[in-house]
Amino acid sequence: DTGVSQDPRHKITKRGQNVTFRCDPISEHNRLYWYRQTLGQGPEFLTYFQNEAQLEKSRLLSDRFSAERPKGSFSTLEIQRTEQGDSAMYLCASSLDGGYTFGSGTRLTVV
Amino acid sequence: AQRVTQPEKLLSVFKGAPVELKCNYSYSGSPELFWYVQYSRQRLQLLLRHISRESIKGFTADLNKGETSFHLKKPFAQEEDSAMYYCALSGGTGRRALTFGSGTRLQVQP
Numbered sequence: 001d002t003g004v005s006q007d008p009r010h011k012i013t014k015r016g017q018n019v020t021f022r023c024d025p026i027s028e029h030n031r032l033y034w035y036r037q038t039l040g041q042g043p044e045f046l047t048y049f050q051n052e053a054q055l056e057k058s059r060l061l062s063d064r065f066s067a068e069r070p071k072g073s074f075s076t077l078e079i080q081r082t083e084q085g086d087s088a089m090y091l092c093a094s095s096l097d098g099g100y101t102f103g104s105g106t107r108l109t110v111v
Numbered sequence: 112a113q114r115v116t117q118p119e120k121l122l123s124v125f126k127g128a129p130v131e132l133k134c135n136y137s138y139s140g141s142p143e144l145f146w147y148v149q150y151s152r153q154r155l156q157l158l159l160r161h162i163s164r165e166s167i168k169g170f171t172a173d174l175n176k177g178e179t180s181f182h183l184k185k186p187f188a189q190e191e192d193s194a195m196y197y198c199a200l201s202g203g204t205g206r207r208a209l210t211f212g213s214g215t216r217l218q219v220q221p
Contacts, residue, residue, distance in 0.1 A: 042197050042211030098207055102155040
């Protein structure tokens with residue numbers, strides 16, 4: 001499968017714990033995006049990378065969130081001290097020419 | 112600020128009926144508009160991109176800058192069209208991130 005891969009597919013965590021998600025984009029895509037989707041809403045932009053540089057972060061991305069793309073390939077999104085409001089689907093997408101390919105997402109449930 | 116509005120949460124039609132999913136946007140520059148579809152238990156997939164002017168699975172969408180709309184249309188709905196449809200906008204700025212509407216669920220009844 002040469003699409004966008006996300007791991008894990010599901011994560012249940014206790015409030016206050018840290019979680020980390022991984023995204024493997026399509027290899028030749030230089031842009032990588034993270035979105036968050038809650039029930040009944042469309043995806044909301046969180047942050048994006050061009051190669052290894054994080055070029056923009058949404059105001060939705062609080063200080064508890066951090067994202068990296070160390071070698072311009074895969075990316076990780078970490079949430080520290082999780083809260084119940086962080087429960088959502090976290091989507092990754094990659095792009096080369098403005099055509100976006102999405103992963104299946106990681107569904108986070110904070111209990 | 113850019114915004115995408117999909118006024119209908121649910122659209123239910125019978126098989127063979129015409130379909131129109133509404134999308135309105137606000138953006139001060141020249142946007143790029145997309146329609147994405149999500150079938151049950153599948154990932155978001157690109158359906159249409161206005162600059163390509165293609166017809167995919169019988170769906171078409173025309174960008175109307177005067178009305179700031181990008182409605183999705185299909186003349187004859189099929190049961191396999193049942194899915195969640197999202198309209199999205201890219202501002203064409205450096206980051207080119209997408210702004211999505213809240214989505215419309217299309218149900219095509221037999």
